[in-house]
Amino acid sequence: MSKVALHTLGCKLNFSETSAIGKQFIQNGFSIVNHDNAPDVFVLNTCTVTENAEKECRQIVRRVLRQNPEAFVIVTGCYAQLRSDQIAAIPGVDLVLGSKEKFSLFEFAGDFSKNKLACTFVSPTEELNSSFGFASSSDADSRTRAFFKIQDGCDYKCSFCTIPLARGSSRSMSEQDAVIQFTELVNQGYKEIILTGVNVGDYRKDEDNALYLLLKKLVEIKGDFRIRISSIEPNLLTDEIIELTASNPKMCKHFHIPLQSGSSKILKLMQRRYKANFYSTLITKIVGKISDVGIGVDVITGFPGETDEDFMETYNFIKDLPVAYLHVFTYSERPMTKAIEMDGVVDVAERRRRTNMLRILSEKKKAIFYERNKYKLEEVLFENNQEDGSIKGFTSNYIRVSTSFSEELVNKFVNVELTDFNGNLYDCNIIPNSKILLNDLKTA
Ligand code: SF4
Incomplete structure (x- = not known):
């Protein structure tokens, strides 16, 4: 072979x-x-x-x-x-x-x-627009998580990004196909299905609130699973999706929402479709509606024109946001983008210094988020790997949890109490038997 x-x-x-x-x-x-x-x-x-x-x-x-x-x-x-x-x-x-x-x-x-x-x-790029390659992937040898592609390409014109050139314009799987393929993944035993795409929120962009309508159908499918959205643009995260996430336990209490800059001046240069205050209002709304929600944020440092003041605006903006972690990217010049032509190029060492500052801030935000979750009761999906006698998994709100390995935990949703954390990992106590107990405790 x-x-x-x-x-x-x-x-x-x-x-x-x-x-x-x-x-x-x-x-x-x-x-x-x-x-x-x-x-x-x-x-x-x-x-x-x-x-x-x-x-x-x-x-x-x-x-x-x-x-x-x-x-x-x-x-x-x-x-x-x-x-x-x-x-x-x-x-x-x-x-x-x-x-x-x-x-x-x-x-x-x-x-x-x-x-x-x-x-x-x-x-050529124009020809990409007519094709949609079906794709889903999973953790190597377990049935824990599957990444399920429902959308490809992007019609946005962020001035730093070459992805629309590499992947063409926005196109999506039909709702019917998405439901069929999703059901197959559930029937194969996958427990967490992560909806992916280049711009997932733009799913079936010509129809109103199409991603919400798809999610509503997916949560109705019978089976033991939960749904995570890989990442969603802030302007596409609708009230209905937030409400559904707040009310349906099959939706993970976790969003990854690109910000890119906390300075509206830089957001405009980046050709993003929102201002900083729209973003902070959105985050406040989500946190108000979904208890213990975990929110991740993408940020770019050193975009052309980003002065020290602009960067500190971003830093302070994020410092005040109730988010759980950051993914920080150092701006790098990409051929065929508008940004490469822009004035105000930031020295590479300065870009890295800013990245470093935000990565430290990310650690602090994570520690605050983890601390806030101490002694909380959560449902963890444990994975298949045994490492040093322990087994790991994620909560719905994206906290990494570890406990002593037991075959019975593999690929199962298990109710736990989060007890103590060290860096990125939370220890936990397993709560014996049942979601019922967890729900009772939550409402008690
Ligand atoms: S950054 Fe995201 S939304 Fe903007 S053009 Fe690139 S893929 Fe599209």
């Missing part, structure tokens, strides 16, 4: 698409192995969101080829879509496939005999 190794860089959407590619290989008689287990074929699904992501891609390809010079190397994904020439120039790469072609990999790969020069198949 031939062996394939797959590697993914970037977002959850890419992970779910790599998983779909992996399924194609299995259907074609391949076994999936680690890249240090002498694969015959190596597939790298790339990301282009920062310069670093592209650098990492080139490094990985070179490393894999050093270890497996005979392997047939395929590089696909957003970086391949936008700068295929850079990848094709790496000696040893056999096939470069764009965002559309990655779902028909076997049509392009032939018999996987190594090429002298890389062959490149990349459709």
Whole structure:
């Protein structure tokens, strides 16, 4: 049996698409192995969101080829879509496939005999708009979590972002298909299904409140599962979605909401679709409606034109927000974006200093959020891995929990009391038997 190794860089959407590619290989008689287990074929699904992501891609390809010079190397994904020439120039790469072609990999790969020069198949961006590759992925060997792609592409024009060029315009799976595929995942035993896309809130953008309507159908499906939304733009998080999350325990009490800057001046330069006060009002509303909600925030530091004052505005803005953690990105110039032409370039060392400050703030926010949850009763979905005699899982509001390993906890929703935390991990006491007890205690 031939062996394939797959590697993914970037977002959850890419992970779910790599998983779909992996399924194609299995259907074609391949076994999936680690890249240090002498694969015959190596597939790298790339990301282009920062310069670093592209650098990492080139490094990985070179490393894999050093270890497996005979392997047939395929590089696909957003970086391949936008700068295929850079990848094709790496000696040893056999096939470069764009965002559309990655779902028909076997049509392009032939018999996987190594090429002298890389062959490149990349459709123009306009052609991406007519394709939607089905994809869902899961934790390697468990049925704990599945990432389920319901949307692709983006019509927004954030001035720093190349994703719309790499993935085309916004398009979605039909509601009917989404319900069918979601039900299949539930029937396969997946306990947490994470809705993913480039801009999930834009799901079926031409219909009113389509994501809410889909969620309403999904929570009605019978089974033991919960739903998490991977990330949602603030202007697309509707009151109805918030209400549904507040009232239905199948919805995780967790949102990841990109902010990018707390300065309305910078938000305007970024061409984001809201001002800072809209964002803070939204967060206040969510926190008021959903008890113990966990909110994550994306922020970019060092965007062109961001002065010390603008950065401190962002810092103080976030300091006052009741959010749980930050994902901080240092701005990096991307070709073909508006931002690359902008004045007021921030020195790279200064960008990193700002990133560092926000990462420290993130740790503080997390500690406050964790402290607030001490002795709270939560439902944890435990995973499959045993590590140093312990087992880990997440609460609905995205707190990482650990306890002593027991086979009975694997892939189960278990009621716990959060007792004490150390860094990112909470210890807990298992509450024996039942959601009923948990609900009684909550209302007591
Ligand atoms: S919303 Fe903005 S940042 Fe997000 S993918 Fe679309 S253009 Fe890029």
